[in-house]
Amino acid sequence: MKFGIYPGCSLTGSARDYNESVFALARAFDLEFNQIPDWNCCGATAAHNLNKDLSLALPARILALAEKNGLDEIIVPCAACYSRLVVTQHELKKDPELKNRISEVIEMDYRGTSKILNVIEWIDKYIIPKLEGKISKPFKYKVACYYGCLLVRPNKILNYDRAEDPQTLDIVMSKIGADPIDYPYKTECCGAGLSISRTDIVSKLSGRIIEDAEHRGADAIIVACPMCHSNLDMRRPDINKYWETKFRIPVIFVTQAIGLAIGLSPESVGLKRHFVDVTIS
Amino acid sequence: MSHSEHHTERNSLAYSIEKSVEVYAQKCYQCGKCTAGCPVAEEMDLPPSMVMRLLQTEDPVNDEKILRSHSIWLCVTCEMCLSRCPMEIDIPSMMDFLRQKSRSQKLVNKKARNIIAFHKSFLNSIRFTGRLYELGLILDYKRQSLNMTQDISLAPKMISRGKLHFFPTMIKGTSQIARIFKKTGN
Numbered sequence: 104m105k106f107g108i109y110p111g112c113s114l115t116g117s118a119r120d121y122n123e124s125v126f127a128l129a130r131a132f133d134l135e136f137n138q139i140p141d142w143n144c145c146g147a148t149a150a151h152n153l154n155k156d157l158s159l160a161l162p163a164r165i166l167a168l169a170e171k172n173g174l175d176e177i178i179v180p181c182a183a184c185y186s187r188l189v190v191t192q193h194e195l196k197k198d199p200e201l202k203n204r205i206s207e208v209i210e211m212d213y214r215g216t217s218k219i220l221n222v223i224e225w226i227d228k229y230i231i232p233k234l235e236g237k238i239s240k241p242f243k244y245k246v247a248c249y250y251g252c253l254l255v256r257p258n259k260i261l262n263y264d265r266a267e268d269p270q271t272l273d274i275v276m277s278k279i280g281a282d283p284i285d286y287p288y289k290t291e292c293c294g295a296g297l298s299i300s301r302t303d304i305v306s307k308l309s310g311r312i313i314e315d316a317e318h319r320g321a322d323a324i325i326v327a328c329p330m331c332h333s334n335l336d337m338r339r340p341d342i343n344k345y346w347e348t349k350f351r352i353p354v355i356f357v358t359q360a361i362g363l364a365i366g367l368s369p370e371s372v373g374l375k376r377h378f379v380d381v382t383i384s
Numbered sequence: 385m386s387h388s389e390h391h392t393e394r395n396s397l398a399y400s401i402e403k404s405v406e407v408y409a410q411k412c413y414q415c416g417k418c419t420a421g422c423p424v425a426e427e428m429d430l431p432p433s434m435v436m437r438l439l440q441t442e443d444p445v446n447d448e449k450i451l452r453s454h455s456i457w458l459c460v461t462c463e464m465c466l467s468r469c470p471m472e473i474d475i476p477s478m479m480d481f482l483r484q485k486s487r488s489q490k491l492v493n494k495k496a497r498n499i500i501a502f503h504k505s506f507l508n509s510i511r512f513t514g515r516l517y518e519l520g521l522i523l524d525y526k527r528q529s530l531n532m533t534q535d536i537s538l539a540p541k542m543i544s545r546g547k548l549h550f551f552p553t554m555i556k557g558t559s560q561i562a563r564i565f566k567k568t569g570n
Binding site: 112113115116117118119120141142143144146147148149150151152153154155156157158160161164207208209210252253256257258259266267290291292294295296297299300301302304308337340375376377378 | 423424427457458460461462463464466467468472476480481483484487498499500501502503504506507509510514515516518522525529534535537538541542545546547548549553555556557560561563564565567568569570
């Protein structure tokens with residue numbers, strides 16, 4: 104079986120650190136990725152806010168390209184892209200007429216056969232079974248596992264983890280030696296796509312997520328979404344200004360934490376690209 | 385009364401929501417869990433449960449109030465309302481529909497100008513290159529929102545961390561993407 108990856112736009116730019124850690128893990132565990140050739144943007148929030156057909160056509164082209172290239176299983180590290188691809192697959196499956204119309208729009212055959220994995224499903228399936236004996240530096244920190252919205256919702260469609268108090272990320276983190284804390288902000292929204300147009304709202308919402316994690320004594324917030332990461336990390340100066348304080352807790356991608364635990368250097372998993380200094384390693 | 389017994393007014397907003405996204409406003413019994421869980425409810429002029437209640441009245445005055453609201457643009461599609469709704473009412477899909485309707489009827493709330501400018505800049509970037517070009521997005525957004533000074537300190541910090549590219553990546557299928565935009569009415 105050929106194994107595909109849809110990196111999505113942010114992993115080529117603002118979430119380059121996440122991309123580096125995903126690829127570093129793939130190398131360390133001898134997993135070969137085939138990037139979906141000539142992939143396009145999934146359309147993200149902008150497309151589904153402004154135009155429904157466009158919000159289905161853009162992900163459909165990506166999935167059709169994966170099918171055309173024989174990629175039966177694709178990993179989608181960005182939780183937002185993951186959600187768009189799975190929702191599109193769901194919508195087109197339940198409405199054959201819509202499927203035909205979208206197929207005509209993208210000028211490609213679309214069958215909807217690709218299996219789409221989020222980053223934690225990928226880790227569970229391909230990394231956890233090979234983890235034994237690989238951990239050289241257990242990640243012995245108290246962590247707040249922050250899932251955000253789109254990894255777990257819409258839960259009836261994604262059919263992944265439970266919607267309230269999900270566990271999958273906590274379980275992965277405990278397998279590399281971490282101590283996941285009870286954390287009620289696990290699935291609260293960081294403000295998502297309002298980052299640029301309503302930075303004030305993002306500062307407020309992301310600040311609550313950070314404040315609670317610090318208050319509970321976590322050493323790091325663990326994320327699996329580039330949008331959550333950019334709001335909690337890159338927006339930290341705005342958050343600190345809004346809250347008139349200096350939150351210091353670092354925000355680390357789950358793939359970076361695993362990388363550190365198997366002895367990869369902070370540089371090789373992109374930790375030097377963060378805005379908030381990562382003092383733990 | 386269940387939605388199946390209720391005959392929604394044919395010219396109401398609730399009716400068009402039923403027809404296009406199969407969401408039945410009459411199912412809502414006003415428990416308020418959507419508003420309680422909504423991360424942006426406190427910023428909204430009409431929180432989600434209030435939108436549901438106004439839809440149930442099938443009154444043209446209320447319908448227009450919804451389409452003119454700031455709320456429909458503040459909704460971040462976090463999907464919390466749907467996940468907690470005991471009647472499984474798909475409020476996020478309904479919000480997508482309301483946003484599009486609000487624009488097509490030219491009833492967009494003035495306060496939502498920057499949010500829409502951002503979405504438009506985002507789509508512009510994809511339309512021409514196939515992928516999001518982050519620097520282009522920021523510059524186009526500044527042009528559309530006339531917000532020149534915002535985030536001015538962010539760009540150099542992103543560049544020094546290798547997180548912002550100067551030039552866009554053009555995919556091979558740009559003409560195909562352009563046709564997708566055209567065929568979907570953009």
